[in-house]
Structure formats: C-alpha cells, structure tokens
Amino acid sequence: MKLELERQDFLKAWQIAEKFSVSGSAKTTQNSINGIFVKASENNEITLEATDLKTSIRCQAKGANVLEPGFAVIPAAIFGSMLKKSASEDLVLDVNSSRGFLNSGSNKTRFAVVSADEFPRIPESSSAEEIFTIKGEDLMRLINESSSAASQPADFPKYMGACLLKIDQGSVKGVSTDGKRLSLSNVVCENVSKEEDLLLPAPALKELAKMIASNYSDKDIKISADDSTAWFNFEDIELSIRRIDAAFPQYERILNSETCTTLKIAASDLTPVLERIDIIARTTPAHIMAIELKPEGQIKITARAPEMGTTSEILEANVEGNYLQVGYNVGYFIDGLKALGGGEAKIEFSGEEGQTRMYRNESNDFLYMLMPARLSSQDKISEDEEIEEAYQPVEAPQNPEEPQQNEQNESY
Secondary structure: OEEEEEHHHHHHHHHHHHOOOOOOOOOOOOHHHHEEEEEEOOOOOEEEEEEOOOEEEEEEEOOEEEEEOEEEEEEHHHHHHHHHHOOOOEEEEEEOOOEEEEEEOOEEEEEEOEOHHHOOOOOOOOOOEEEEEEEHHHHHHHHHHHHHHOOOOOOOOHHHHEEEEEEEOEEEEEEEEOOOEEEEEEEEEOOEOOOEEEEEEHHHHHHHHHHHHHHOOOOEEEEEEOOOEEEEEEOOEEEEEEOOOOOOOOHHHOOOOOOOEEEEEEHHHHHHHHHHHHHHHOOOOOOEEEEEEEOOOEEEEEEEEOOOEEEEEEEEOEEEEOOEEEEEEHHHHHHHHHHHOOOEEEEEEOOOOOOEEEEEOOOOOEEEEEOOEOOOHHHOOOHHHHHHHHOOOOOOOOOOOOOOOOOOOOOO
8 A cells, every 4th residue: 555645634534533543552452453444445535444442433534645555554643643743744655564664755764564454343334223413513512511420431330431312302412420410411403313312431422522623513413323333424434432231320310409599600700719729629538618608699618628728718699598508529510610611600509418400591401410518527617717817916026125924825
C-alpha cells in the first residue's frame, strides 16, 4: 500500500479513529487493537477502522491519494504523533507486510506494522434495525446531561457506569445513576421508528458527544441496533457501541415532588463559590460541605477539615420555604450545576435526608437529583471557629518595666 497524504486533512480522520483504539500504554496482549486498520481501494477511497473490542469506529479519510491499493494495521499513537510533528504538509506513506515508511520532507521514518490478519472484524450496521434519527446538537445535549451521574466504568453493578437511552414515540430520554445521584434528560424527537431501551457505556457516549461537538452538531445522526450492538451513523462515520447486558433500576419509582425549601440562583454564580469551598472539602474523605438556607434570602456554605482548616461563604439568593441546614458531596453538587449549563437554576430540597432536585428554571427538560450526606459534628464549623475567623485580637506589646502577669489563654 502506498499513499500520498495531505497532512492536515488526513490527521483529522486519524485523530477521530485514534480515540477509539487502545493506546500503546493500555494493558492488552493483542497488539492489533493498538493500531488502526487502513484500507486503500483502487477508486481512491481510504477507510480507517479502530476498536477497543467494546467500541468500534469506521470512517472515511480525506486528504489522501492512493498510489498503490492495499491494507495495513498501523500503530495508532506513534503514527498520530508523526503526523502532528511533521514539518511538511505533503507526505508519502509506504507499507509492506512488516514495515511502514513515512517520508516527510527531509525526514524519513521506518516503523513496525502488525499483520492485518490479526485485526478483529468490526461489526457492520447493514443488518441492524433503524430506531431513530436525531440532530447532532440534540444528541450531544442528551449525552452530556444524562451522563453526569454515571460512575466509573469499573463500578458494579454494571449500570452505574452506563447511560440508558429510552426511546419512545416523540421523545428520547437519557438517564444515569450511581446510587447516590441521578440525571435525566429529555429531547423531543419525531423521527422514532421503534421503541427501544439502549443501555450503553457512558465513556463511549461521552467520546461520541465530543466528536459531535467538534464538527457534526448540525448533522443528522441515524441510530440503529441489534441484540448486542448500537450504531451511530453520520456523514462518513459509523460508530458501534456494544450494549450492556444488565437491568437498569426503575428510576421513575424513586422520584418524588416533596419540597420543603426552594432555592433559585444563577448556576454561574453558585459554581465558583462551590469550587472555592471545595479547596478545603476535597481534603476530607467524604468531600462534605454544609449548606444553610435562610428564607430571608441568604445561603451560607461552609466546609471543615479538622487537619486543614475551615472555609465559608455567604450568598444572597431567592430562598422560599423552611430554614434548612443540609450536607452534600461538593463534587456531586458541582457536577449537577455544570450539567445545567448557564442561566438560573431551580433547586428543590426535601429536608435533611430527602432527595434534592435541580432543574433549569421554567424548564423540565433536564433533572439532576442527588441525596444529601449526613452531617457530623466534624463537618460543621463551630461558633468558636467562626468568631476566631472574624476576629483575631492583636496582643499589645508589654512594657518591660511593668511586672509580668501569669500567662493564661495563650491562644484565643
């Protein structure tokens, strides 16, 4: 196989494929999936394929001219770095059964390639059933919002690191939960041909959302599926994600509307405050802060780390209902606010132990629910600590001619 490459155009397709390959540092004994399968046809079409065995991508590459057709598995990270660092925009890639050669101006690089026979076969969507079509910007919002409560993929049960796409006539819902919080997003979608539930790994969906944001937000994306795999087709890209075989909780049963206190505040005002509070809170094992809501229109947020220090901040806000002091994991609270985006947030509290729900004010297309954390005496700033922060007395210098008094209360 021999190709003439226009660096910038070819690099765009290569970087898309590289995200779904297994990097050279990954723990795998299968060298073939550390690479990208490149196929060059006689009609001057270049196809790139990559997989980590759970997620696969097939895309058409631009910026290449086929001099000799063929195929090869090229190391993803190494060749990607060569393309990025090349001083020339016009390159020649020449590959035989065991070696690859990249000529870039005065630089000539030789590298090892893997036998194409070892590369796993990537599933195709030709036999899958189409489920719905959605605009890229709508799918991107759905993924970003609904994945905000997913946990690490290694967590069990399996649904904790996943998002459920629930497709009904007229709408698509996305939901995730890690047992302590839940995010639920809803997008109106008229192009639904089949009702279906797709449970898919959150990391793969997040990579899809990043890809859409880069250049495909205005494109139509067709989603199809069979019993084991879901496909996302748009332009010259086909992304396949293996479905997770697990039962998702009946989340509708746990949601309620019980409210004792309501807070309305701009998410952009509250988020930086919490990020400052988090400097102290993150040094504690439970990552806890305390929020005090006063109906007269004020909230006070504090955090205390016994071996580190204390922090507090007061904000004016629209508070309705009962006085409340409640604790939260700061990181979880920030995740919810960031998922809401800009604008005013409406936060409904159900008491010290009841669920807390975040919405965009005047909109119900997204819900972020989290459970409070029980506050201990170590999590609260004592009155003495508050006085100490507000007032630090300065000792007057003693007159050496005056008699010394007994030393008492050396620290205030």
